[in-house]
Amino acid sequence: MSNKKYYAVKVGKAPGVYFTWADCSAQVTGFKGAKYKSFPTIEEAVAFINDENITIKNIEVKSIPKTKTSKGSIKIKEGYGVKPIRSTAKVKTYKSYINPNEIQDEYEFIAFVDGSYDRGNKIFGSGVVVLHPENDSHEAYFNAGFDKWDQWNIVGELESVKVAIDKGKELGNKNIAIYHDLKNIALWASGEWQAKNEYTQEYVRYMEKMSQELNICFVKVKAHSNESVYNDLADEAAKNAIINYLKNN
Numbered sequence: 001m002s003n004k005k006y007y008a009v010k011v012g013k014a015p016g017v018y019f020t021w022a023d024c025s026a027q028v029t030g031f032k033g034a035k036y037k038s039f040p041t042i043e044e045a046v047a048f049i050n051d052e053n054i055t056i057k058n059i060e061v062k063s064i065p066k067t068k069t070s071k072g073s074i075k076i077k078e079g080y081g082v083k084p085i086r087s088t089a090k091v092k093t094y095k096s097y098i099n100p101n102e103i104q105d106e107y108e109f110i111a112f113v114d115g116s117y118d119r120g121n122k123i124f125g126s127g128v129v130v131l132h133p134e135n136d137s138h139e140a141y142f143n144a145g146f147d148k149w150d151q152w153n154i155v156g157e158l159e160s161v162k163v164a165i166d167k168g169k170e171l172g173n174k175n176i177a178i179y180h181d182l183k184n185i186a187l188w189a190s191g192e193w194q195a196k197n198e199y200t201q202e203y204v205r206y207m208e209k210m211s212q213e214l215n216i217c218f219v220k221v222k223a224h225s226n227e228s229v230y231n232d233l234a235d236e237a238a239k240n241a242i243i244n245y246l247k248n249n
Helices: 021-028 042-049 153-170 182-188 198-213 229-248
Strands: 006-011 016-018 035-039 055-057 090-093 108-116 123-132 139-144 175-180 215-220
Touching: 006 021, 006 042, 006 108, 016 021, 016 042, 021 035, 021 090, 090 182, 108 153, 108 229, 123 229, 139 153, 139 229, 153 175, 153 182, 153 198, 153 229, 175 182, 182 198, 182 215, 198 215
Parallel strands: 016 055, 090 215, 108 175, 175 215
Antiparallel strands: 006 016, 006 035, 108 123, 123 139
16 A cells, blocks of 8 residues: 655645645745645645645656546646756755854855745745845845746745845855745755756756855745844845836736
C-alpha cells in the first residue's frame, strides 16, 4: 500500500495541491489563518480545496494522473515538464535573523525583499527596501507585472531578489545581503531545493550567473514579526507596486 501524500493548501500564500511537505510548509508557515491538510489521493486533496482553478505544483507533468473535480478538470501549470535541477551558485545562507548592523562591514548593500500577488488580475508585485546605515535611512524600489508563469506569489518574491541584486550591481556594490521571509528564495539559490519548473530554473540560472560576479548572502526573517520593520516596508512596497501597475495599465 502506498504511503504517498498529497498536501492541499486551501488558505495560504499560494493555494494548491503540493507533493511534498516542504513545499506545502512554505505556503502556510507564517500565514495567519492558513488551512491545509494531507490526503492519500489527489481527488480528495482537490475536493478539500473545492476550486475549479486549482493547480498542481512542484511535480513533473508526466507524473500527474488524469483526474477531474466535480467542477471541472484539474489544470496543470505550464513549464513543469522539465528535469529538476539544483543550483550551483556560490551563495551564503543564514537560517535565522542577523541584525544588519552585524554584517554591514562585510556587505555594503543590504536589502529587504518581499512579494505580493493579486490573484484576480494575476499581477505580481515585488518590493525592495535598501538600507543606508551611514545615515540611518532607507530607500524603496519596486516592480510589478503580469504573472505569465502562473506562479502566484512566488513570482513577486523571486523578482524582488532580482530587483535588489540588479540595483546593487548597478550601484557598483560587490557584496550584497538579501533579507527575505520566504525560505524558498534562499533554498533554490543555494541548491538545497531542486528547481522543478521553467520559472524557478530561470531564477537558479540567474543566481548562478550573479554569484560569479558578486558575493551574495541570504538572511531569513520571520514574516510579519517584530524582527525588523524593514520586512514590513518591503511587503508594503510590493502591495503598492501592484496598485500602481493596475492604475497605469
